[in-house]
Structures are given as structure tokens and as C-alpha cells.
Amino acid sequence: MIRISETVKHLLIINVIMFIGTLTVGQGVLFYDWFAMHFPKSTAFQPWQIITHMFMHGGGMHILFNMFALWMFGTPVEQALGSKRFLFLYISAGLGAVLLQVGYYYFDFYSAYQGIASLNMDSELLSKIISIDASDGQYIKGEILSREMGPILSQYGFDAGLINETNFKSFFEMNVLARNTMVGASGCIMGVLAAFGMMNPNAELMLIFLPIPIKAKYFIPGIIILDLISGLTGQSFFSPSNTAYMAHVGGALTGFFIMWYWKKNQFNRNRWY
Template sequence: MGRISETVKILLIANILFFVGSQFLGDYAVKMLALWFPENANFGIWQLVTHMFMHGGISHIFFNMFALYMFGSVLEQSIGKNRFIFLYFSAGLAAAGLQILFTYLKFNPAYQNLIDAGIDPGTIYQSLGRAVQSNQYQFFPGVSQDTVMQLTDAYVTPMVGASGAIFGVLAAFAVVYPNLPLYIMFIPIPIKAKYLIGGYFLINVYSAITGATILGPSNTAYWAHIGGAVIGFITMWYWKKNQFNRWN
């Protein structure tokens, strides 16, 4: 373990402060700072950034910050502060954007099914508003329970965490140090970064497409992970290809 780089240190402190503060503010912090679906009344444009500093629990923030420390410091020392900041936040924003896109792809067809069943928009949004407050589904005659659950889950589930930005860091690390041997805990066999991080990315792609959870909780925002990783990879690949390793 080397020294913590400047930006990584600031990000670690900011994430920890947000986490501690959110424990005191509770639901209010989630309402204001988590990233809500744009159709939800709780949505605010600032949440595209603030959600990166919110986390759902001790294990969530621990693993994200551990990965940021282990890979982020080395990466920042290689590419410089300004580029690291750009990569981190662009990956986080891309993660949010892709997750929102796929949430719309779930929400819109389900919403249209309710409209086709003769349920007016006002009634639909009233039921969704109550779901935000009570976390309960309101079912309608002539509409399948799966459709209602798909619509409601898309509307009421906020996005939190730095995972998208972290995946951008991981992907960029694999571009800069593709053959660096890494170790998984309890497995004393070195695996090259490009294979370990690439394999982790493919697991997330599989989970995003199939809905099957292999690593992490069932409500993991897999598309956010993918969006962050893709931007991190493309950005670092472009820099490495065009800047002749002159990062600063």
C-alpha cells in the first residue's frame, strides 16, 4: 500500500463525511442527495453529482472507498490530478446517465400498459407518490402485478454510491497497467489487471442483461457500473494513445 494521493484523500474524506451526515439526517438526506428517477418529484439536477457521495450502508462505502484507495492513488500519481478528477466525475456522470436510460426503458412500457388499461395519468402518479411514502404497491384491475412492480420500482428506487466512478477508475487502471499482477483475497494466485478487472466487468454485464445477481446485493445498479467502466476505458485509452504517456 503506497501513500494516498491528494485527490483520492479528499474524495475519501468527502464520502465519509457524507455518510456520517446522512446517518443523522436519515430520509431527508436520501430525499435531497440520492439520485431519483427524473419523473419522481424528489429529483433534482444536483443529484447527478451528490449521489456519488451517498452510500447505502457500511459495506457499500467500505468496498467503494477501499477500491478508490487501492487503485485511485496509483492512477492519480500516473496521470495527474486534473485528469484523474475529470475521469472520476465523467465516469460517475456517465454511470448515472446510463442507469437512468435503462430505468426509462423499464418505466415507459409499464406506464403505457396502465394507460392502455384505461388508468388516467393522475391516478398512476398518485399511486406512485404513495409508494414513495409507504413503499407499498397499488395494483389495478386488468394490469399484471409484474407491470405495476416494474413501474413502481423504477420510480421509487433512488441511486446512491460512487460505484460508477470507481468502475471508471478500475477500467482506466487496467488500461494503464494491463499486465500488473493483482491478488484476490484468500486466492494466492496473481491475475493480470486486464483479466481481473475485465472479468469483473463482464460479470456486471451478465447481471445487467439477465437480472441474475452474482456479486453484490440484488438492487445493484449494474448499468451504472457498465457506464462508468466504458467511459473510464475510452477516456484512458484515448489519452494513452494520443499523449505518448505524458499524463500531466
């Protein structure tokens, strides 16, 4: 059995504490709203969420799989790099994950914005509209958004008659995007996984539902490519449909480039094997 390393142990503890907080504080809502990563255009966004979301999880299976991967791959990577470099890699991968995923959201957001640009709407009014809670259970409904928009438009003296069907569709898309949240250590762990693969290219890995050993140098790029395809097409291969696939890609690429730089400039090559 792999003996857990110190930094990995502390990361596991922090993630578990945060998960307990999610379940117990504010009836499972308040803690999540504070510390999950909200889209920056949302009024719920706070700067600390850029870091805290890395220690949040959306459910039992989510944290279980992430913490298992952190223990399995994080321990040998920390043993090779040392605690300080490992922690730098881990947090940097999480930041890379946020950067790519939020950048992807921004692209979609501003594409939708083109549908309302002609309205020349005040930025404060727009912020209030895209922050409307139009959800009904797991779904966001146009009729709720339309109903809630009315009083806000009146408050700002905006003529609702100027909004046509195309404009409303854009408002709806922007509202959906603005309500996106990110939680989980997956981006960090993908960076660690990339590092593990670079240090152990011939290690044999397997998916739980596909028990066929595949060398890390093929397995890890394959996982990243599938995440990229899923992010671009919406086609899920082995993760829930609400997975932030671009965050996986961003974390993995960040981990790869950090390790490439260290390998090229700082480390004795013999330490990698």
C-alpha cells in the first residue's frame, strides 16, 4: 500500500472539512454559495472563490474519486518533487483550470451578448438580469426569467417592448452562463496526473470500467483529448454531463508545462525514473 505523503494528507483533510461544511452550513446552500467558483459576471462571484473552489465538491462520489486520485498519484509525485514544488504544481494546475474554463465561458457569454448589443443596456441593469434566479429545480426556465425581468426593467426605466425574441434568447443564454459554478479538485489532480505521466511514462494505468492496462504516456494524453472533445461538443464519455471539461484540460496543460520547464531547467534527469 502506498504510504500517504504529508502535503497530500493535509490536502485530503482540507477537502474533507470543506465537504462537511458544504453539507452542514446553511442547509447545503450558503457554504456552497460562498466558496464555489461563480462566473465573474455574476453578483455571487467573490475573488477568494478562485482558490476555495478547488477544495469544494458537489457530492459524495465526486469527492471520493478525486481524493482517491489525489492519494494514488499525488503521493509519488510529492515524493519525487518535494512538498513545496508539489504544492506549487497543485495550486498552479487549479488556477490553470479556472483560467481555461472561465475563458471558455466568457467566449460563449460574449457570443450571446452580440444578440443584445443593439439595446445599449446599462451594465448595472444587465448584471441584475443575468443574475436572476430563473431556476425551477435543476432547470432554468424562460418563463421565470421573463417574469422576473419585468420589475427590474421598470425599476431602471427600460422599455420592455424593445426586447424581441432574439434579444430574449440571448438574455436567457447569458443567464444560464452566469449561473455556472465550478467546484472540485479535478483541475489540480489533472495537473498532478500529467506530472505523474511525465515521470512514469511506462506505468500501466486502468479505468475502473475498462480494466485494460495502458501505459501512462498513452493513457493520460488520451484522457485529456477526450476531455477536450467533451468540452467542445458537449458529448460526455465517462464523466457527468455537468463536468467542467475545459478545467480538466487547463489543469493538465498547466501541470505538463510546469514539469516540462522543471525537467529542462532544474532537475537532474536521473530523478525522473
